[in-house]
Amino acid sequence: MTDTTHYDFDRWIDRRASDSIKWAFNEQLFGDDDVISMWIADMDFAIPEPVSRAIQQRAAHPIYGYPMCAPTYSDALIAWWRRRHHWEIQKEWLTYNPGVIPALVVAILAFTQPGDKIVIQPPVYPPFFNIVKHNGRQIVENALRVENGRYQMDFADLEKRLDSRTKMLILCNPHNPVGRVWTRAELTRLGEICLAKHIIIVSDEIHADIVYPWAKHVPIASISDAFAQNTITCLAPSKTFNLAGLYASATIIPNPRWQAQFNHTLESLAHKSINVLGIVALEAAYRCGEAWLDQLLDYLRGNLDLAMEYIAARIPEIQVIRPEGTYLLWLDCRALGLAPVALKEFMLKQARVALNDGPTFGTQGEGFQRMNIACPRTVLAEALRRIEAAVNTLRPLRYSSPTILNSREAARLSDDGGK
Ligand SMILES: Cc1ncc(COP(=O)(O)O)c(C=O)c1O
Structure with a gap:
């Protein structure tokens, strides 16, 4: 159903009484x-009216037992990514998780060992540092640099820093905080380096939908089958539709062996899937948002x-x-x-x-x-x-206009020796 609502983003909504970490404290x-x-x-x-309605309808049901993601949820997500990002996700590549950061941690635990090195590209979203360090892995900083008035990846620096202990690169695309939406050419170069050096790419694409008309989001895994097999993509409707408090995200892993390994780690951590309202919101957002x-x-x-x-x-x-x-x-x-x-x-x-x-x-x-x-x-x-x-x-x-000292003040200052 087409949503014909005219949304009023000028409306100020007081969030102080809504447990908002941003406003209530x-x-x-x-x-x-x-x-x-x-x-x-x-x-x-x-949030979009149809999403609000779907959540309220589900909330009106008096029982909040364990949920299961029905196939229709995946259909909505797959159709969204096909339509907005020209990426054909297969249902069997999909796993749901309670947030992108938890999914990144699962990937770190599933595919690296303590002491292994993981590349990040600072300046970058602060939790990237913590999830690597707190899980006993070493951070390799492949810093972005500004060239021609634009943040760029430093590929020469990246190649220099990789060694046999380097196992993973966490990509931020679009990049928080510098706002780059990496081009197909940049992603291709990055993907080829990682393939050649056996570095797994974990691509955080949580900001994929917030892109201005002068750029285009390219999911790195959509570039080639070889890249898809070497990438774990983390995505969510949370930034796009303002649903972060519902903790709903998904992981796309086309490599079946890696998918099994990821799910095994997910289970061993007893991470559940999305909560009951998160699932409903995810489907409504991708379907009607x-x-x-x-x-x-x-x-x-x-x-x-x-x-x-x-x-x-x-x-x-x-x-x-x-x-x-x-x-x-x-x-x-x-x-x-x-x-x-x-x-x-x-x-x-x-x-x-x-x-x-x-x-x-x-x-x-x-x-x-x-x-x-x-x-x-x-x-x-x-x-x-x-x-x-x-x-x-x-x-x-x-x-301010220049101070004009009168003669008495000038004399006092010179008596002070200008102290
Ligand atoms: C790049 C990036 N990844 C992940 C997150 C957080 O994701 P989640 O709340 O799903 O764990 C954010 C939030 O700002 C972010 O900017």
Whole structure:
């Protein structure tokens, strides 16, 4: 059924009474209830109407016993990925899990041994560091670099860093926080290196649907059969449809041996599948969420234009490379000249805007902040105004008229020896 609703993304929804980690605990987390929360990656928008209805219908049933994923759920997911990303997923490649990060951990445990090396590409989503380290594997940092005003993968550096202990690469596509949507050519080069060196690719494609018109998401496993056999793809409707609290995700593993190994580890950890409301939401979103998503993408593009134009015109100390995907902006604040801890405090206490602190994405993030722009435009505009006002306090000399000392003050200063 086509959803003909006109969605109002300008509507402000107060989330403080909804257990939202982003909004309900500002006083506790930041000591200030008036902070504008633009950190953790969920959106301040209501979900699509058909998804809301499906959840409410299921919730109205008085029993919440153990669920099973009916084939129709998989049909909806497969049709979505075929339609939006031109990838023909087979039903038998699919496993459901309670979140992408749990699935990444299962992959690490299933396919690597303690002490093995796993490549990540910082600056990158902070849990990538923890899930590798906390499971006794070693991190290999193949840092992204900026070239021609764009973040790029450093393939030469990658090849240098691989050795016989390196078993896996965790790819972030689209990339959080830098907003790159990797091109087919880049993914092909990466996939070939990994094939040649026997490195398993675990591709986190949770942001796949939030892509702007100037880019196109390519699932790395869709490029060739050889890549498909060497890739575990983790996906979810959670970023796309604002359903993160329902913990519903899926893993696509075309290699049957690896699929069995993954499922065995999943079972040994007693990870259940998706919860009963998550399954219903996943199916409804993939089946009926397209109209909402298209409107969302238009709205996010408007927010992105506003943020880019405002920052360029009024806060030129902050540099932003226009993202190709995600609703996250990676703000280069190095020209503000603040030490990393001071920058974090500055945004929180001076600007009263809660952002993600750059160094949590790796040392490459020093001097950066990540801003989530998935909020009503008025809120974004207010946050930008607050940051501009705070930055103004750092540059009084440039904007106030030059101080003219009277002769008595000048004499006093020279008596002080200019101390
Ligand atoms: C790249 C990436 N992967 C995974 C997650 C979290 O996934 P989940 O909540 O399904 O564990 C996020 C959330 O921001 C993310 O940005």
